Amino acid sequence: MHDVHREIASWLQPLGMMLQIDAAGNLHALYPAAGPAAPRLLIGSHLDTVPNAGAFDGILGVVLVIALLKGLNGRRLPYAIEIVGFCDEEGVRFATPFLGSRALVGRLDDDLLDRQDWQGISVRKAIQDFGSNPERIGDVVLGDDVCAYLEFHIEQGPVLESLALPLGVVDAVAGQSRLEFIFKGRANHAGTTPMNMRFDALAGAAEWITAVERAARSCRGLVATVGTVQAKPGAVNVIAGEARLSLDVRHPGDDIRTRAVEDLIRDAQAIARIRGLTVGWNEHMNQRAVQMDPDLITQIEEAIRKSGCKPHRMASGAGHDAMILAEKIPSGIVFLRTPGGISHDPAESVLVDDVAMAIECGSHLLDQFPVSSAFQKRTRRA
């Protein structure tokens, strides 16, 4: 992280900008407004990534702002622009995402600071070791002069590519449910147990996996995934007495997601009942959807249109820092097409023309940006 901060500092220097690292480890760099006492627009993304990652998830949204500001050729706007480069969005080390952006909304609390990595090192200690001061976390919280947050990020999915569109605007970050299901039957000899005398937990689980897929296919915008499965005892010649599966369900509408999960639980129960199995489940996550700011969405659409591209509204199936900042300030996300929908992989890529178009879209946005209305909205919220 120190290396990436140093690298970005060297890119900011030609713009006469200095960076600051806050008490949580986030990068900030201010492009001042034309006049005094002006509001601030935050633009940024995260600087961390995952093991075996690609080169664009997160950091593209930070370097893109630098290019955007360069394009201003020193011209000042009626508001200041603050570049933010968040730390620890992915949550790899502490199994908890959005540590950096949570600090900006006052949610990097003692509970989170005490969370430990696999070596027993707490977030608090890691922040100290990094050279920041966890005692000053409170200072990181957004001031009243911040009026909105804007994020450019790769889509990490195949939708824009399938529509042959370089850019998209996120209207909501989907809510997410994660559950574990356990089907139980009776382990038995695969050779001596006739088909009609079996209580095959894996066969029941398989029937349910197909039901999960069918349910998600029949509801627009819903995605449901069984990504893990384990059969016990797990021998070629033994009927499975137990099958454990994960379920991941996402939708921009919380009601639809919640109802889908309830339906899938009922499906599992019905399948178990008919087969003489039992089924249990544990909920591991139930996170509400987050709406992006409607005015910002309209502004982004207009800027995309001005860049010569058809705007496309879409939900984000993955979480982003904008989802956290949206608790406090109007927030918006611009997606860049992701070739093959591939991310979190060295093969992750973006098209140079798409990045150019994103910068053009950004510069239209800066010209359009209705600071006063966003600012009023924020004041109303507060």
Place this chain on the structure above:
Amino acid sequence: MHDVHREIASWLQPLGMMLQIDAAGNLHALYPAAGPAAPRLLIGSHLDTVPNAGAFDGILGVVLVIALLKGLNGRRLPYAIEIVGFCDEEGVRFATPFLGSRALVGRLDDDLLDRQDWQGISVRKAIQDFGSNPERIGDVVLGDDVCAYLEFHIEQGPVLESLALPLGVVDAVAGQSRLEFIFKGRANHAGTTPMNMRFDALAGAAEWITAVERAARSCRGLVATVGTVQAKPGAVNVIAGEARLSLDVRHPGDDIRTRAVEDLIRDAQAIARIRGLTVGWNEHMNQRAVQMDPDLITQIEEAIRKSGCKPHRMASGAGHDAMILAEKIPSGIVFLRTPGGISHDPAESVLVDDVAMAIECGSHLLDQFPVSSAFQKRTRRA
């Protein structure tokens, strides 16, 4: 094995019988015939078992013969009876079953003798360490005076119990196919990949598991089992790019089994094609069914009837030593009802009344036994 041999020796002593351990480690004990130069009838089962086993799988068939001979009260028959207690039927140590019985039909060859356990100790070395002589394995092969083999064994399945029958007669040991299937799709983000853009290997595999079950249910006597499954990368929030499954298919008819496997391969291919997946498979086992001797089956049925029980012919889904000996001599198996169909488990059990009925059935068999016809058949085969 030395302990069990010692224990059995002490049970044989009151009958005036001595045991011998052959070069492969099998136990033999002869109950002489009334006259000289008489043929020998082999009766027995295996003495080894699996880890965490029950008390009856195998060894019941050996101690039952001792009780049977005790019941003769010293009466000699026109043929000799040789008790056999096979070593290593389960194949736990060398991942190869039927080592003891293979020796009796001349199939414990150099290839098998060189096979090693997980510590690198060969079958040959293990036989030496046990105190037997692997150089004399050839001496173990059945002599011309052996006319038939009879085995009492627990069913290890729920069929007899479901029919409320204490005993059954095996007409064939089912043939068995074992395969591994690998479905491949594309791993992708569970949140950002719409349902219609997925190549979900696990969803395809699940559809196929239900097809396997459906196919087996629709064909009398066929059993097909998917006992293991592995999804890769195996994360809650990642669509599976690969799914590996085992398939175990058994039927007393080889044609039916072979055709069922071919159909299931075609099913897998069709499912993969429709879903844009690929599927590959490896055959790990393709073992033909073994028919038990028709005359012995009739004799056993008659003996069961005389014992006051309705005879029931059934296939054995599990392998037994009789399957190996059937290559050389007329062989038959009597099944004892297995409560709950539970075996290879400490909860494995038999009913005392069923054992008494099996002994009674055995003593009728000894009286009925048409040595001359079995012997002629054997001579014809040779």
